[in-house]
Amino acid sequence: MTNSSNPAQAARAKALAWILQGGKRLLIGGQWIEAASGKTFEVINPATEERLCHVAEADSADVDAAVIAARKAFEAPSWATLSPHARTRALLRIADKIEQHIDELAAIESLDNGMPLWFAQGAVTATVDIFRYYAGWCSKVLGTTIPSDGSTLIYTLREPLGVCGQIIPWNVPILMASIKFANALCCGNTVILKPAELACLTSIRLAELIQETDLPPGVINVLPGFGATAGAALAQHLGVDKIAFTGSTAIGKQIVRDATSNLKKVTLELGGKAPNVVFADADIEKAVQSAVKTFCGNSGQVCSAGTRLFVQESIHDQVSERVAQLAATWKAGDPFAADTKLGPLISAKQRERVWSYIGAGQEGGASLRLGGNAWSGAGYFVEPTVFDNVRNGMRIAQEEIFGPVLSIIPFKDEDDAVLQGNDTSYGLSAAVWTRDVSRAHKVVRALKAGRLWINTFGESDPAMAFGGYKQSGWGREFGQESIEAYTQTKSIMVRM
Numbered sequence: 001m002t003n004s005s006n007p008a009q010a011a012r013a014k015a016l017a018w019i020l021q022g023g024k025r026l027l028i029g030g031q032w033i034e035a036a037s038g039k040t041f042e043v044i045n046p047a048t049e050e051r052l053c054h055v056a057e058a059d060s061a062d063v064d065a066a067v068i069a070a071r072k073a074f075e076a077p078s079w080a081t082l083s084p085h086a087r088t089r090a091l092l093r094i095a096d097k098i099e100q101h102i103d104e105l106a107a108i109e110s111l112d113n114g115m116p117l118w119f120a121q122g123a124v125t126a127t128v129d130i131f132r133y134y135a136g137w138c139s140k141v142l143g144t145t146i147p148s149d150g151s152t153l154i155y156t157l158r159e160p161l162g163v164c165g166q167i168i169p170w171n172v173p174i175l176m177a178s179i180k181f182a183n184a185l186c187c188g189n190t191v192i193l194k195p196a197e198l199a200c201l202t203s204i205r206l207a208e209l210i211q212e213t214d215l216p217p218g219v220i221n222v223l224p225g226f227g228a229t230a231g232a233a234l235a236q237h238l239g240v241d242k243i244a245f246t247g248s249t250a251i252g253k254q255i256v257r258d259a260t261s262n263l264k265k266v267t268l269e270l271g272g273k274a275p276n277v278v279f280a281d282a283d284i285e286k287a288v289q290s291a292v293k294t295f296c297g298n299s300g301q302v303c304s305a306g307t308r309l310f311v312q313e314s315i316h317d318q319v320s321e322r323v324a325q326l327a328a329t330w331k332a333g334d335p336f337a338a339d340t341k342l343g344p345l346i347s348a349k350q351r352e353r354v355w356s357y358i359g360a361g362q363e364g365g366a367s368l369r370l371g372g373n374a375w376s377g378a379g380y381f382v383e384p385t386v387f388d389n390v391r392n393g394m395r396i397a398q399e400e401i402f403g404p405v406l407s408i409i410p411f412k413d414e415d416d417a418v419l420q421g422n423d424t425s426y427g428l429s430a431a432v433w434t435r436d437v438s439r440a441h442k443v444v445r446a447l448k449a450g451r452l453w454i455n456t457f458g459e460s461d462p463a464m465a466f467g468g469y470k471q472s473g474w475g476r477e478f479g480q481e482s483i484e485a486y487t488q489t490k491s492i493m494v495r496m
């Protein structure tokens with residue numbers, strides 16, 4: 001098993017060596033330091049339930065120190081007056097660094113979060129493109145010239161916001177940290193990142209790699225710690241100019257309340273309950289394969305996952321049978337084994353939460369097509385679970401489960417699909433499958449969500465904005481909108 005000629009095992013060994021070397025601290029002002037309190041917390045491998053290491057635990061005192069460091073870096077000539085081209089080169093150097101460490105970062109992510117290695121490799125590879133995408137933006141954050149009579153000149157500048165607090169979840173940490181860093185840095189901000197207490201190791205390793213590229217000290221700071229202490233202190237802090245948060249809708253609302261302290265800017269990427277709508281005229285096999293991938297991928301711990309599969313009545317039974325058949329091939333097990341498709345959930349608590357929804361589905365009268373068996377052995381695994389003949393009003397169809405649990409819901413026609421698809425408090429993503437071009441465009445216009453797909457699901461591109469309608473969030477990441485989310489406009493009049 002530990003044969004190092006096996007690339008997965010070699011990557012695992014390298015990642016473990018880094019994890020076990022100790023020294024997992026806070027990054028403040030270019031220095032790796034212990035928490036002011038001296039406290040640490042445990043990092044658990046969810047596939048084995050074993051402890052991997054301890055990490056320094058930041059709280060409000062460390063947030064204070066990080067804010068001072070980030071402010072100093074924001075105002076330092078080495079960052080504030082850096083030419084946009086130099087900033088491009090800095091982000092490209094980070095992309096190159098990540099590219100040289102894909103297997104190691106992926107293996108760290110896999111050990112810490114439990115995701116299969118192949119999934120982690122995909123996520124790390126995507127971060128390379130994200131840094132390169134934002135590298136290109138540095139020299140394109142444009143102001144405007146405003147029409148006026150010849151006696152004045154009016155123009156605008158787009159300026160960075162300042163010190164940005166960034167709070168990320170545990171589901172795909174390397175991707176979350178990279179989106180947040182790259183977006184903020186390309187606009188000239190400085191950053192304090194608080195990774196999730198349940199998976200913080202790739203944020204630490206990424207920051208180490210970034211430090212090796214000679215970014216000025218204090219431009220990025222990393223504070224592993226808990227939400228109620230470090231996270232809340234960041235959201236409330238008078239010296240923080242913006243909070244970018246990704247996580248649950250409940251905590252997103254708390255962030256908004258905390259941010260009123262100084263009316264800092266807030267962007268939120270929150271939960272989802274995406275409708276994935278399959279019409280009888282679709283390429284059904286393609287739709288089914290994609291539907292299984294979206295609800296099982298990362299064990300369903302994805303905010304944009306297609307967790308409500310709306311299927312036209314005439315094909316409901318056929319589709320649900322095929323979905324169950326394919327989902328059953330998603331083998332759970334060791335994230336480093338070549339044939340593993342499904343990793344564990346992040347924690348025992350998350351497994352309890354998912355189990356409570358599986359119970360609610362059965363009590364609510366949905367029919368269980370697949371799953372429902374407890375996992376015997378170590379690791380917080382839940383096997384793919386498929387309910388069909390679900391009614392959209394049931395709890396399993398309304399609440400974000402964040403596990404590999406699918407609700408298949410029958411619908412009659414276009415109007416019914418749209419009505420039911422939109423009957424949710426969320427609005428992050430949605431998809432429609434049909435061979436009818438007009439119908440496809442009509443339905444995506446009618447669905448209330450921030451990112452939509454036609455005849456595919458879940459594909460991403462950093463140039464394509466991502467964010468929520470309704471209670472799925474505020475603002476957008478990726479694309480031009482994300483540049484606006486990390487800058488502010490200054491307008492200037494010159495009397496000639």
Ligand code: NAI
Pocket residue numbers: 167168169170171194195196197225226227228230231232235246247248249251252254255269270271272302303350353400401402
């Ligand atoms: P969470 O929203 O509590 O955690 C996300 C991040 O917020 C973590 O870094 C956490 O430390 C931080 N946080 C927690 N409380 C905070 C506070 N008061 N102030 C500032 N930061 C705070 O999510 P949790 O509890 O880990 O997961 C529970 C459920 O939330 C999941 O089952 C899922 O439904 C949803 N969730 C959704 C995510 C998404 O991307 N849409 C990501 C993670 C969780």
Ligand code: MG
Pocket residue numbers: 043044045046111112113198199200
């Ligand atoms: Mg962990």
